[in-house]
Amino acid sequence: MSKKMIEKEKHISVGTRPERMDAKEKVTGHALYGTDINLPGLLHGRVLRSPHAHARIVSIDTSKAEDLPGVFAVVIASDLPEADDRTEKAGESTINYKFLRDNNLASDKVLYVGHAVAALAAKSPDVAQNALELIEVEYEILEPVLDVRHAMSDKTEVLHEQIRTDGPNGSGDTPSNIAQHIRHVKGDLDKGFSDADVIVEREFTTVPVHQSYLESHAATAVWGMDGTLTIYSSTQGAFLARRQVSELLQYPMAKIKVIPTEVGGAFGGKNPTYVEAPAALLARKTGRPVRVVMSREEVILGTGPGSGTAIKVKVGATKLGKITAAQAELCYEAGAYPGSPVHPGAMAMFAAYDIPNGQIDGYDVLVNKPRVAAYRAPGAPQSAFAGEQIIDELAQKIGMDGVEFRMANAASEGTERLDGSLHKSIAIQEILGVIEDHPHYNEPLDGPNQGRGVAIGFWDNWGARSSVEINVNSDGTVNLISGSVDLTGSRTTVAMQAADVLEIPFENVKSSMVDTDSISYTDTSAGSRTTMATGLAAVEAARDVLAKLKAEVADMWSVSLDSVVYSKGVFGTNERKSENITFADLAAKLSGQINGHGNVNVENWAGAGGGTIVDVEVDPETGQVKVLRCTAIQNAGKAIHPGHVEGQMQGGVVQGIGWALYEGYQYDELGRVLNANLLDYKLPTSLDVPSIEAVIIEKPFPSNPYGARGVGETPIISPAPAIANAVQQALGKRIDQLPMTPTTLLDKIGVI
């Protein structure tokens, strides 16, 4: 692979804004999503879910449900083979197959309200629903553990008897709800704090927040006579879904074909599978295709949101504005099984700063809530909400402008982070520079009860494996297939990169996402990796095509391969200047097939920083916060499709506004979710968010041919702390709790 970046003058499609290839299909309702899959003889699967947050399953009697006319099969955990107690990386999260099995269908215990206990298939959704009520489950109810701090004490019920804390000094010797304790240490913390003139310390809390993708989870399974299991899935990673089903069913990967449907949003939440294996079991038992589609209530109760947290932060600085030490304790709810994003939360917390002395303790804590899943920069919005408020407060105490204070402590290439990694090329200083110069930061506010807040954030992104194949057609067009599920328009951005390398018009590339039988392994669309990593695979595949075509040309003209050149869509040779042939003409002449392969495993990628400037107006009598103006700034490395990058930035900010002001699970004391619907789980509507200005910075990452970095996750990190900082300015009160709802605000300012 050539390490050289592709010269700017060869960016023909890259950097432009072509229409998304999937746009028309989606906006006209023709695109096929998980719920649209309809096969002859289809049965409707439904899942029985636990009404209890914590209980032992004493018995399950499915006989009455099985006897109901129209019911074809019922399955429970014992229909799944035993699974390995093995943990693997899955996107930015991890999957342990034993826990995944129990999360698909609970075996001995139910660990949250909404935990799947049984699944059945019936001739209609109504019969299936009625049959669920006939399944008799006897529970022995246990004390629910709902608060992360309480879960960490040794005076509480333990969710898993076999779990010992995996800590910095080895494994604990008693059962604990703390599955893991990580510790990052840099420098001399005590000395750092003793060098500080000002120290600020606070504790913050956040609640679980759901990705709230428009499309719920859906899977349709069908078994072929040859033993092939085909699954249509709303997954964000077809190969990842195949791996999970293979493990859960103990069935060979080669005989499982996962067909990814169009996906109506995922944000990390469609990495774990929930209904794929139960659908497969039901399809095997009935010999008919079975489709399981979750309701919104099931999505909220039964799938993984982002972690609720309790975070303590302490930061010290000199009068002159240099941070001397930073310490944080991050307690992250994992939900029912280990695997909270406390690692990336700890990574992101102070990553934008050069901190000489620091310590972070992170705890992965089990509570009786759904097992969390990745949610866009998993773990980072929570830690940034805490960290960026402390930074703001510290600047205020010192009497320095917040942006100036951040600039004075900004990390740069080579800075050692608290987790020990060295920063590659980053652009924190450039981002702060843009903020400082932006009109939004400099124009005065224009009314009472208004405030302006700023926050920045950094996200590490991901690289990993991607595969692309390009087939050349005789008319000079090409078909490109990739193993990446297209969540954000990556079909288009991947094709743009291939078009540029092939030096053909973007319109001549048809790009598709395909099933797991049709291309080699590709990691899940997560970690902001797809446009960058699958794009790189497309670059490689295109280069492979060109190499093969050059060989054809050399053959055709009987010249040496080395002499063949290709520029602006035309092949020539240095041996005879008179010879030339266009890409299309050559394609028409080919006697054999030309296809290019790009299989990459990106091990060298770069993170991306971003920032938010936000103006709010608070109604001190009602506690309502209105976001008046918002500017998002981000380093994209290279914006392959600037419109898509802006869309990601705006979408991230909208979700960030949701985290800040509206969204969060509400539980009663028994662990029942009080707002498992989209009326009471409040997402911001279009009337609740202002027009968001997106400012793209392009500081290239030199190891990518276009300098591209991942862009999808960074923009969700800084909105919530920026809004909190703005609210603080408006009210004179720092809010240490998410979401900052009117109820919370009125309570914090002492009105109610």
Add this chain to the structure above:
Amino acid sequence: MKTFDYEAPVTIDQTITMMSKTHGQILLLAGGTDLLVQLRSGNKDVDLVIDVKGIPELNQISYDELSGLIIGAAVPCSQIYESQPVLEKFPAIIDAATIIGGKAIQNRASFGGNLCNASPSGDAIGAMMSLGAICNVVGSEGARNIPIEEFCIAPGKNALETGEMLISIQIPSPRPNSGSHYIRFTPRAEMDIAVAGVGASIELDSNLDQILSARIALVAVAPTPLLATEAAESLIGQEPSGPIFEKAANIAKQTIRPITDVRGSASQRKHLIGVLTRRCLDIAVNRAVQVS
């Protein structure tokens, strides 16, 4: 959702007959924005759904000085807020019609449906209550009128007897020098349900310096929307002013015992009723001054 029968009669008589002949649970369907959600979620069992959208009397808006405003029970919000007499004379009705749900919901949801659904947080109920609306009801025993403050009797329960249906809602013509307003608090700007709401109508004397009559309705702070009679009485004979509104707001706040639920706490609701009553009275009086 269990199976049920569906009928769409085109006259009131047909509907009354149908209701008297059917055994089992009957529900009337207008816009369906509450009913369909309840059926789908399995919260309500029903044997027969009668769609009343095809009945002319239920789809009309009319106004004259003598009868006042008559809103057919199935008229959707979007027709209400496009109606000229409503726009000219009943600002509180416009306020409520434009905040229920969102644009799409407003094309379906009716004031009659909102009323029959008898939700404690019914915005239309609060607005109509502040304007002294009368509910026109017909059953097999004949017609009767129910004052709107007596129509809702518990959350989800209304005063209709078995076999009765709501035909229309009648709102008296506004008195000279009067103004009305409906205001609510929701965390979101649309697609939301009131944490608390206040409707008010105020009549001033011809010099505009004395309050002759007042009605204040409170929403989402009791099992049903209710009139804040004491608070309204405190205004009578007074010169409209901030302190007078504040006093009425305090009285309104003291007379309620709201609950804590997923949408807000009891103390928040009490506090909000104070804030909203004051703001609502201020705007209602301003409107009264403007129309005079």
